Amino acid sequence: MSATRTLVVVAHPDLATSRITARLADAVGDLEHVTVHDIAAAGPGGRVDVAREQQLLRDHDRIVWLFPWHWYSVPGVLKSWIDQVLTYGFAYGADGTALHGKTLQLVTSTGGPADSYAADGFNRFTLAQLLTPLDATAHLTGMRLAEPFALFGARTVSDEDLSVHAKTFRALLED
Template sequence: MPAAQSTLVLLAHPHLDSSRINAALAGAARDCPTALVHDLYAACPDGHIDVEREQRLLEEHNTIVLQFPFYWYSVPPLLKQWMDEVLLEGYAYGHGGDALHGKTLQVVTTTGGPAASYRPAGYNRFSAVDLLLPLDATAHLIGMDYPDPLIFHGVRTWSDGDVRAAAARYRAFLDAPVREAAA
């Protein structure tokens, strides 16, 4: 891996081939020279996770982006399985579990519902940020920084122009840590 690739995008979409939004976002990430996109569903089509390979990928990158569609107020099933199998005690937390300390865990997710539905008066009752708190707690447990999630709301109704704009925003977002580090 080139030293310039400091960001690992863990893409977790069970139906990426039929996705407009996450596929476009993944394309933008693939165009970013500082990011490596790792499609979990393509890498683990049978559900078998090569834990050593996944841990090696984590160790080789400073920023880990979890990119996924918000799935029943959580992450898609393979990403949850990945977390259970890869973020082990003694590796990611607990005695001797400091392999990821000081790195950044960045969440990038999409919701079908509009932003207004993710608030106390909305039909989801909670903000998306609140619903993502288990990932914040995970980052805290394993010693990673957890900046505010990047959430793309209401994607079901997006036009092609909206999709292109979101992809451009995501690409700029991925480039931002490089600009900040160089400043």
């Protein structure tokens, strides 16, 4: 059985300065069935080659959005990409079935610790609750949302714990 063709959409506003997102992208970049795609580099200045991006999505079975959690949402580079690429007639609508049956995997990192993402925590909501709009996006586009994979406390995570997290991420995509 062949491995699942996976597209890792890397969405970081400045990947060169990233410790977490860059490390996770590097951890899977050599997997034969994985395509790592830095959308900020692919569309400098917010210019997106929509046809190319849509073809990449068509060519893969699992779509991973790899991003740091920004202001209770995705970074602007990913929001812009979603707005430009997941269009009516491609990703949703009567003829928008290109993503039906694919899996969407959210991989994110938060600055705050896990306990801050609870009803009685600093952020007042769980990460699952805060990810609800992305769950709705997966539903609208006919994708199955996989269990999110998150690294909490990214600002203070040790190199050793980051290495373990990167190995776990790699194992997640090795199938």
